[in-house]
Amino acid sequence: AEALYAWYFPTAHPYGEEVKSFAEVFMEKEGVEIKFLMGSDWNQSTQDANMRALVADGYMNITTFPASDGAAGLYDELKSFGVNVVGFGGATSQQTELFCIATDVEAAAYAAAGYAIEAMGGKGGILNVLEVLSDTNTLKRKAGVEACIKDHEGVELVQQVADITSIAEGVEKISAALTSNIGKIQGVVCTGNQASSAAVQVLDDYFARNPDAEKIYLVCIDTPDDVMQGIEKGVVYGTIAQNTYAHGFVPMLILKKLNEGYSKVDGTYFIDSGTVLVTKDNMTTFKDDLMKVTEQILADLEVKYLKK
Amino acid sequence: MLEVRDATKIFPGVRALDSVSVAFRKGEVHALMGENGAGKSTLMKILTGIYHPDAGSVFIDGEQVHLKSYHDAIAHEIAMVYQEIQVIPRSTVAENIVLDKLGRFTNRAGQVNWAKINELAQTYLDLVDLKVQPTDRIGGMTVAQKQLIQIAKALSGNATYILMDEPTSSLTRYESENLFLIIRRLRDEGRGIIFVSHKIEECMELCDTVTVLRDGRLIGTRPIGELTRKELIRMMIGREEDIMPLGTLDISGDTILEARHIGKAGQFTDVSLSLKKGEILGLYGLVGAGRTELARLIAGAEKMDTGQVIIDGKPVKIRSLREAMARHRLGYVTENRKEEGLILGFSVKENVIITVLRRMVRKICTISTRKCVSLTRHMIGHLDIKTPSEHTPVENLSGGNQQKVSLAKWLAADCRILIIDEPTVGVDVGAKRQIHEIIWGLAKDDHKSVILISSDLTEMLTLARRILVFKDYQIVAEITGLNREGVDYKDISEQIGAAIV
Amino acid sequence: MESFRKGLKRLAGRSEVSVLLAVILLGLLFSVFSANFLSSYNIYNLSRTAALYIFIALSQTCVILVGGMNLSVGYIGGMTVVASGYMMQNMGAGILAAVIGGLVVGVLAGLLNGLVITKLKINSFVVTLATSFFFKGLVTGVSEGFPYTVLAPGFTTLGRGMFLGLPYMLYLVILVLAAVWYLFGYTVIGRKLLATGGNLQAAKMAAINTDSTIIIANVLSGLFAAVAGLCSVSMNGSAQPTTGGDWMVYSFAVSVIGGTALAGGAISAVGLFIAAFLIVMIKNGLVMINANIYYEQTYLGLILLVAVSLSSISGFLSRRRQRRQFLMEQRQRSAEQMPQGIE
Amino acid sequence: MESFRKGLKRLAGRSEVSVLLAVILLGLLFSVFSANFLSSYNIYNLSRTAALYIFIALSQTCVILVGGMNLSVGYIGGMTVVASGYMMQNMGAGILAAVIGGLVVGVLAGLLNGLVITKLKINSFVVTLATSFFFKGLVTGVSEGFPYTVLAPGFTTLGRGMFLGLPYMLYLVILVLAAVWYLFGYTVIGRKLLATGGNLQAAKMAAINTDSTIIIANVLSGLFAAVAGLCSVSMNGSAQPTTGGDWMVYSFAVSVIGGTALAGGAISAVGLFIAAFLIVMIKNGLVMINANIYYEQTYLGLILLVAVSLSSISGFLSRRRQRRQFLMEQRQRSAEQMPQGIE
């Protein structure tokens, strides 16, 4: 039978939309039909139910983002039915998907903290803003930021906030943490999408109210409109851009190759999609830098990861 | 012997019982009497472990017992019929009857034996002469039916002491008579019955001893044979009862309301009645004869399938109670004050003004508290409602006073036509007289028209000037000639009895 | 014949039947539009999820039927998951120990809810709202978001095995439903629970210790939530602390559509079974028939609305039919009377 | 003096007072452990969020008090957010048009809920469960998950402006609460709503058109949810379609802790105000005192539990005191009687 391809994301979300658009690029380029599906809720049981329904409907090649680490169980079970699952955006701790193309979150968090510390002049206090606690990536991000701070003498981790499920909640928590540590925080690191938007809002408001306040360097993640506007305004020092093109394009390519007779090279699993710091200087050009990483991955694909 | 000694119970704001000591013997029917709020129900609840006395204690055969809950009471062979009828609506009649002793109906594996339960329930349903199946759901049944089921429940326990708190409040003579037969038999078997009722004739006829309470205090315990009706009433209300026939009404005016050929699937096929201006029309019948149902159809609470209502000679369509009141100034006072008549958690004031909210508005849609309070105070005075203040939640009032509040809100609405369903259920003699005078006044002085539904024949004969007798959703007799001096009530009672049986 | 028609009519009045009707109609619809809807894998799949939902719903039903609610079902499930996972991964517990550990956690959580509700006399809604935060915090606190991936060998048998094409879990849940049916139909404690929910006041006056029935209901609720948690672990092949996040909504949806009266006092084992399939089927079918991904929830909502309306619409229709018939009879009667009057 | 003490006692029985007590105690505690807890910025911040929570709670309160529930508050808010965002970004609407558009959406959604509940006679819980899926689908469907970032100029004034150090939103919500207090205390329709919730059957028998009061309550609920949605947009500076996801839980928490009886028929504007501050303060304070992030929810749950227990504990204590006093009087009385008896 003809191979059927599907793309799944836990819910309607700007990051998902962006990745989807690059999977669509693949669809056009390679003439492969892809079924796109998004869940109604960002939770594991919805993903389980929906992806099983896809498999029941004959889609044996799926690329997806794990709604939680629990996706590992799903992938594992689907693998036993002969389904090819390639992950993007986030890896599961059990590594039950064939490949995962994603940002190395711990490294990215380490880097983000590093950029903030650099901007702070190598000393001062940092507020670490984490996002969803039930996400295992959160712990990796926490470790990355903490490690980086440890590596820099004179820099102190003032407070961490977490468990942020909406922008409103992020605003509440970040402003509470800032208020209780006025003068002690010179840098803010956000490693979550909603947390970033919330932090931009809080700092924008804070500096509008206190134009003479001491500078606070904010490093965010992702490149949504509000963060980019923040960079332009100077509220945000920089943001870590993820390689959404690779997240959308590469998994589909791998699935196609697997159906063309390629198989996975043993011991391979994680494909680092790379990150770039976006600041005022490279706001228009950062995509080219990411594209270079993508090209490298594509070149490596049949060398490092797949074999005939 | 079941005894309380120096029982005291206080509720916020009232001393419901104040050092009351009474002894109830086996082999006697002991009446417990007193005005509304005298503390009868409170005393009964202390005897059955529902309330814990703040001082004093309960003794059985001279030995002190600690009743922590009704469960303990059952263990001591005490059963009770509550004044507030409470049933499990989704359960069957049989289950409601055996609920407090369900554990006795299991086999060795702990499995409930429904066949045995239904069988037992049938025995006691037959005993109280209630014609429903043990397997019927109790949900939609009338108050009277539920009351009989509660009685069956208390009887089925074979308890030594059976406490009945106003068991006859919703029953007609005929069901009551049957109950009295049962009670007498139980007495002869050597059990002790405590019987609460506001119907004095009943008590005089049935009971051996009477204890009277007033304002939470013990007035006295006497053999009933030593007392006359007059003396008994004086013990209860502290003064003489004034009985005077109410007189005659002027019913020469026009017909104000007519119901023609009312039909409703599964109930009425064809019922007609008419009501004149200034008349009090009585609807009498056995439990479940369909009086309440007819009233609800006329008042618009339910839809009729066929037939017509004519008011002031013009055919009208009444689609809801709201229309009935707003367009035709027709009101319906429900028989079920707990579920339909009152918002129990709300204050007396809120309950009284609910039908007349619009009239309480002062300027630009603001309800005037002063107007509300003055109306409520007027009603409290007019009906002599015993309440600490107009802000007291209705649930803290005694049953009779609750009934007065339920009536008060419809008096406040100032209707031209009032359908009053069982106006004096659970109301004491003094208050009953007041309510009668109020209803009478409505017709006599204000020239309002009243349809009175009552299961109390004395009340019916006192007030109604024409009686329609219902049986199985049909009118089987019309009793006229009541609107004159010197009516022979005995004769009329027999007439009605013949129509029903 | 007549009694058969009457029986049918009485059946039609029951809410389960209208839900069953909805299930059948939808099943037909989906299988027409998607060839794979009735494939054996999909049926296996559907029934496994439905089984899980039934456990979740049972947890809610137990407390609804004594007139309460349990907003913390999901997090009790989550605690069970974490407890059993912790025991297996960090303490090397075997299947039996892990299962017992998980169940004990669920029972204790239910007991806590029940005790606070009855002893402090606070509304169950408020209590379980507070404890759901409490339990959720414990779940994240203990696990720090990390799943436990080292399970006792064979732990996934229940969640992944099948017999005659149907998952073990379905057989298990059918057994449990039978037990529940027996419990509420034929045991004293079951009837006492129902009486408590039917009318608390009346139950008290019938010498039922309503405090203990309410506590028992909450313990049962915790127990079923724990069973659901263990089933999730067995299905997932790992103990995920996120388990249970969406259970609350579905527990209510299945319970209520399945005929558990929100006012308490009623339960229908069959109803729960059908309702779980309804919801699982809608979610699955929408994917299978390739519905617009963005509006999926809208369709789910619409279908649910129609499904729950069915019984009220059918009630309305039967009342109308009854009335019509009465009117016809009435007309006949008056037609018969006419000549008599003339005679 | 005596009457003052009596007044105090009556006050202490009210649940608002015990919640207020909890607020004060917590406030003291937090300000001891965090110097900036009472800083002007934090107060601004707290009161802005509390104002939002009050609107959300009002939306729930309106239906609770006619004896219903609204599980779809959050998604009605979400629809308002999307509608106003869409109008401003894609149609270039001004502030007035966007506000009106948003409010109309909320009112229509409430109307839909109300009509289905009353006309099809289905339980409000079930109806709003279904419509919450429905509305949520519409939110995702229209926005496709994207926020609207182009707002009409000046749209953030309400959400970000302040006067005398307090946010505009707080003043707005106080005005609205005053209006609500007036509505339920002094208008015909308000009293009718309360009566409907107090006892539906009795209200019907008192010639109140309970269908229309229930519809009005649902429309009001939709309206308040819409106001909350617009406030969120104004605070966030963008229209986020995820708005409202956690409103349901908080709407109940604030309403119920604020003294809205779950059985219906009661509302306390002051209670809502205090309860919103309680919850917002706990969440804020836990961050300020740098509590363990993983156990944060556990603390929140615990504090909530204690806060709601306060009124039941204080009620218990006052009953005990009363009984003691009575017994003492009794003893005195009998002691007094003794000599009399001897004389």
Ligand SMILES: Nc1ncnc2c1ncn2[C@@H]1O[C@H](COP(=O)(O)OP(=O)(O)OP(=O)(O)O)[C@@H](O)[C@H]1O
């Ligand atoms: N649960 C309660 N809370 C507060 N007050 C109560 C409560 N129960 C009874 N009371 C009060 O105690 C007093 C005695 O009430 P009780 O019900 O014993 O009277 P009763 O003699 O049975 O009257 P009725 O004939 O009207 O039934 C009344 O003033 C009543 O308002």
Ligand SMILES: Nc1ncnc2c1ncn2[C@@H]1O[C@H](COP(=O)(O)OP(=O)(O)OP(=O)(O)O)[C@@H](O)[C@H]1O
């Ligand atoms: N709400 C209801 N739902 C179902 N059946 C009802 C309802 N109300 C009354 N009935 C039934 O209708 C019959 C007539 O009751 P109705 O109340 O009209 O009688 P009644 O003459 O007023 O007698 P009662 O003294 O019992 O009030 C009863 O058998 C009862 O079972």
Ligand SMILES: [Mg+2]
């Ligand atoms: Mg009484």
Ligand SMILES: [Mg+2]
């Ligand atoms: Mg009647």
